[in-house]
Amino acid sequence: MKEMTSDQCVSARALWFPKAGVASLRDETVSMAGEDAVLVRTLYSGISRGTEALVFQGNVPESEEERMRGPHMSGSFSFPVKYGYASVGEVIAGPARLKGRTVFCLHPHQDVFSVSAEMVNLLPEHIPPSRAVLGANMETALNIIWDAGVLPGDRVAVFGAGVVGSLVAYIASGICGTETVLIDPNPDRLALADALGISFSNSGYAGEFDVGINASGSGEALSEALGHAGHEARIVEASWHGDKPVTLPLGGPFHARRLSIVSSQVGTIPPGQRARWSFSRRMQKGLSLLSDDRLEALVSGETSFCDLEEAYPAIIADPATLCHRICY
DSSP, X not given: OOOOOTTOEEEEEEEEEEETTEEEEEEEEEEOOSTTEEEEEEEEEEXXXXXXXXXXXXXXXXXXXXXXXXTTOEXXXXXXXXXXXXXXXXXXXXXXXXXXXXXXXXXXXXXXXXXXXXGEEEOOTTSOTTGGGGHHHHHHHHHHHHHHTOOTTOEEEXXXXXXHHHHHHHHHHTSTTOEEEEEOSOTTHHHHHHHHTOEEESSOOOSOXXXXXXXXXXXXXXXXXXXXXXXXXXXXXXOOOTTOOOOOOOSTHHHHTTOEEEEOOTTSOOHHHHTTOOHHHHHHHHHHTTOOGGGGGGEEEEEEGGGHHHHHHHHHHOTTOSEEEEEO
């Protein structure tokens, strides 16, 4: 296409949530977002069920609305809202260094969009664009591993075999000498763990661990982690519970074992990395970690973008959904 200027527009379609539980494809016009902007034609996007379900169902707490905002979302969490953060596409207009390149961007589900060039990350040549929809999840998992401080030889228990929990266990299992177990009450997740080469349990953790990570969204799993933590063990709460209260048994071994519970949130780089790592460097590393073909097991289905309005509610409602890939 011809080079766009800032006063020109192109047509686009985007997925909106006009109210809780309803998805709608809407026509929009897109103009270049500034002098150093790119226009991207989307190839794939990914539905990250956990966070997107909270948004779709209207369960984002008012106190967390600003922190939960995606960098390119539109509207508000009280609806209507355009939300999503896993888009892979081809740059079709913008700086010469980027034209024709495949990029990842934290952008909602939309077939054409424009953002500042600094907001896109070049896809490493060895990473398939279709798999790069896992980029934001891998970045989150990397951040959790940093917060957890997993060391060679550690016994690591990861609760929750969703996309993020599975990626956390995948990274942890690659650290020299670790004994990593992925824990989920759903026995069907055994096949996923096997595909990723990770030990699995659907009946809880046996023994004591050095590092526990809860990515299940379940307060019960966090309570179980407290019961199996070794002396002075570290427990990382990586779930996003929304407005759901969680009750914990802080008697018993909690004080006697001097246990630590810390939070992990991808919006902040952990202190130990902050001096050297930018958000861009972290995302670039997350994308580069997607080279393993086994990670395709985390993509649980595909839908054409033109069918997404009708299909979205069922994708979100299905507990078997991991990362659902949208094809444009």
